[in-house]
Amino acid sequence: MCPLILTILSPDKYYYGKVLLDNREVLNLNDFNQNEGKEVLKGKLNLDCVFVHYFIKELILSCIYRNNFLKFVNTSDVLPRNLILQETKRDLIDYRWNEHVCFLIREKCELDHALSWLSTLGGAFSALGDYFEKCADTAGKISVNQLKLAIRLGDPNIASRCRLYLSLSLIQKKKYKLAAKIIEAEYVTSKCAIIVDERLVRMCKGIWSKLQYEYSLYRKNKGLKS
Incomplete structure (x- = not known):
């Protein structure tokens, strides 16, 4: 042809x-x-x-x-x-796409609202997690739900923070190896990002310091008991 x-x-x-x-x-x-x-x-x-x-x-x-x-x-x-x-005789309005966009905007507003509530609630349980294991477990579950919402929103920075919140819960439950893997992975990801979020990097360093401190206390207490 x-x-x-x-x-x-x-x-x-x-x-x-x-x-x-x-x-x-x-x-x-x-x-x-x-x-x-x-x-x-x-x-x-x-x-x-x-x-x-x-x-x-x-x-x-x-x-x-x-x-x-x-x-x-x-x-x-x-x-x-x-x-x-x-010139077109009729101005076309895509009502179906308009409804879809309105739904997406409304969904994002609701997800943001739910995420803020979970963040407040998770912070409270995380603070009590240093003293009560059940609170640490609840804080971890809240972090998982936050992570699901962050993935739904498509925000990688918020998703990374949620995984770091989960690592805090794991530290409180004395699951140090898994917590260390999460922190290391998030630190490498944040440093290799196109736009480096310094707050996220500092957050990784801060939680890593907490991990080292809690692990040193754990080993010390374990040595005294033995």
Whole structure:
């Protein structure tokens, strides 16, 4: 099939560009020769600008549609090579997308609200976790729920903090090896990030210091008991 060049213009002959169609891809030709205009404008077709937008988009996205279109053009001389954009008669409102965006915004607000409540509640249980193991266990569960919300929000920094909160709970429950792995992983990730969050780095160092202190106390108490 022979390639096809479509020229897109306004009613007053302003060139928006040219599109080259072949069976493999669609190319935008911005380096067209304006001297070709008189020759090319012999055949033209007036089309709604919105229709032209979706028409070109479909040619780009669908290989089957593009090949069928080229086959039709090559076997008939019906379609002019110049598309003259006309002002759309109706302003289109995408109600379905609008509802989807409203849902996403509302969901994010609710997730932010839930995350703030869990953060307050988790902080309280974490403070008591140094004295009561059940509180440390509850703080860990809250951190896991916070992590799920952070992943849902798509915020890697908040997700990293939630994992560090979980490591605090593990330290309180004397699961030092697992806590150390989490802290090390988050520290490496935070240092290798494109934009380094210094607060997150300092948070890793602070929790690591707590881990070292708690582990030294644990070993000391274990040595006294033995």
